[in-house]
Amino acid sequence: MNESEKQKRADARKKRKRRQMFIGRMIIVLLLVIILGLCAFLGKDMLEKKKLRDNREQAATSAESESTADTAGTESAAETETQAQKKEDDIMSQAELKAAQYDYDGAIELLKASSDFADSQDMQDKVAEYEQAKSELVEYPLDQVTHVFYHTLIYDTSKAFDGDSKEAGYNQVMTTIDEFNKITQSMYDKGYVMVSLHDMCTVNEDGTVSPGKIMLPPGKKAFVLSQDDVSYYHYMDGDGMATKLIVDENGDIKNEYKEDDGSISVGDYDMVPLIDRFVEEHPDFSYHGHKGIIALTGYNGILGYRTDIAYKTRKDLDEYQEKFFEENPDFDKAAWKKERQQAKKVADAMKEEGWEFASHTWGHINVGEASLERLQTDTQKWLDYVKPLVGDTNVIIFAFGSDLGDWQPYTSDNEKFAYLKSMGFDIYCNVDSTQYWVQFGENYMRQGRRNLDGYRMYYNPEMLEDLFNAGEVFDKARPTPVPEM
Numbered sequence: 001m002n003e004s005e006k007q008k009r010a011d012a013r014k015k016r017k018r019r020q021m022f023i024g025r026m027i028i029v030l031l032l033v034i035i036l037g038l039c040a041f042l043g044k045d046m047l048e049k050k051k052l053r054d055n056r057e058q059a060a061t062s063a064e065s066e067s068t069a070d071t072a073g074t075e076s077a078a079e080t081e082t083q084a085q086k087k088e089d090d091i092m093s094q095a096e097l098k099a100a101q102y103d104y105d106g107a108i109e110l111l112k113a114s115s116d117f118a119d120s121q122d123m124q125d126k127v128a129e130y131e132q133a134k135s136e137l138v139e140y141p142l143d144q145v146t147h148v149f150y151h152t153l154i155y156d157t158s159k160a161f162d163g164d165s166k167e168a169g170y171n172q173v174m175t176t177i178d179e180f181n182k183i184t185q186s187m188y189d190k191g192y193v194m195v196s197l198h199d200m201c202t203v204n205e206d207g208t209v210s211p212g213k214i215m216l217p218p219g220k221k222a223f224v225l226s227q228d229d230v231s232y233y234h235y236m237d238g239d240g241m242a243t244k245l246i247v248d249e250n251g252d253i254k255n256e257y258k259e260d261d262g263s264i265s266v267g268d269y270d271m272v273p274l275i276d277r278f279v280e281e282h283p284d285f286s287y288h289g290h291k292g293i294i295a296l297t298g299y300n301g302i303l304g305y306r307t308d309i310a311y312k313t314r315k316d317l318d319e320y321q322e323k324f325f326e327e328n329p330d331f332d333k334a335a336w337k338k339e340r341q342q343a344k345k346v347a348d349a350m351k352e353e354g355w356e357f358a359s360h361t362w363g364h365i366n367v368g369e370a371s372l373e374r375l376q377t378d379t380q381k382w383l384d385y386v387k388p389l390v391g392d393t394n395v396i397i398f399a400f401g402s403d404l405g406d407w408q409p410y411t412s413d414n415e416k417f418a419y420l421k422s423m424g425f426d427i428y429c430n431v432d433s434t435q436y437w438v439q440f441g442e443n444y445m446r447q448g449r450r451n452l453d454g455y456r457m458y459y460n461p462e463m464l465e466d467l468f469n470a471g472e473v474f475d476k477a478r479p480t481p482v483p484e485m
């Protein structure tokens with residue numbers, strides 16, 4: 001072989017090798033394409049099979065129910081009719097509840113949206129009835145909306161009025177469950193209907209506040225209900241009051257109460273569940289399903305849960321908190337987190353039931369006396385540790401019945417007002433013993449609240465006559481005279 005021939009053969013070998021490598025690569029690419037395609041196809045096939053299987057299962061279930069009906073022969077048609085009737089009755093009873101709570105528009109809308117509406121004479125008759133009832137409503141004057149409030153109710157009077165150092169305070173500013181139930185019944189009998197502060201006003205996008213519109217039958221009277229300090233503070237332990245709010249297995253809001261032997265009872269031991277039960281019996285006590293507003297501080301947690309940051313850091317504890325940790329040495333960060341989850345769960349369930357929340361300041365501070373800086377630090381704490389649990393609120397209910405100024409309108413040069421407004425507060429409540437006190441400013445609404453407690457019932461029964469007869473309500477278990485303030 002000469003050199004050139006050698007070269008040629010080498011070239012040919014190289015060419016062959018390159019061709020083989022090219023074919024090899026092509027085969028690999030081809031295989032990959034085939035595998036991918038197969039996967040996609042199989043995947044789709046499996047999905048389709050699953051869908052088919054689901055459909056078959058569904059069909060089987062309905063066939064089963066149909067065949068059950070079939071065996072009943074002629075009853076099958078009746079059964080279908082019964083089911084349709086049941087659905088119609090369901091919508092009609094929902095509409096009836098809305099109508100009972102004066103939400104005729106909501107009731108009418110619900111009926112008209114039903115697929116049965118066109119064929120249901122009953123539904124059409126109801127709509128006509130609700131239209132008629134709605135036309136008879138009158139606008140309730142906002143400046144005559146009274147606002148009543150309570151503190152935590154006393155369940156066991158023998159423990160609250162046991163002669164200890166706290167007895168006088170409880171006797172003055174608290175109300176017993178027996179009194180509360182009598183007052184509620186009396187107010188209902190007199191035609192009072194519970195409205196929300198948010199029925200009384202609307203906050204516009206530019207921050208201005210406009211009067212709302214409350215439409216009630218003639219003779220009915222609107223009122224706002226609030227409760228302060230629903231924290232179940234440590235200092236109340238053993239004094240005959242509920243220890244927390246919970247959601248029970250039926251989704252109802254209830255209280256826990258600690259018995260003498262340490263066992264826990266569950267029941268309606270405070271305002272929230274008592275009002276829930278009352279509205280179940282008397283839906284027309286609630287306007288559009290609205291209930292009261294709960295004014296919360298933060299320093300001992302909320303609703304009976306130890307949710308404040310201090311229970312995580314164990315810093316800046318007061319004497320009651322020190323004692324709490326002595327009694328609960330295992331209360332760690334995980335326990336704190338759980339408390340917060342549970343508190344949020346209760347707050348969510350309450351909102352679902354028509355309850356609202358307000359700030360009562362984090363530290364129960366007197367906003368009239370506090371410096372602007374103190375108000376700012378305190379407000380920030382409320383927003384950081386309470387708001388995440390109860391959600392947004394634009395209502396502040398001042399502790400100690402304090403206020404940002406006197407009865408004259410807030411002005412923009414009131415620094416505390418300007419600050420709170422900038423932090424999202426539009427509705428401000430103080431304590432005022434007159435029957436009604438409502439003030440609309442350009443960018444706020446203010447309302448005075450009346451304390452329905454031992455002090456007021458004992459010293460000023462005549463101031464409560466529009467609501468109830470204090471002589472009949474006043475609990476005989478109270479030591480008298482109620483101490484003077």
Ligand SMILES: [Zn+2]
Pocket residue numbers: 228229360364399400
């Ligand atoms: Zn308070």
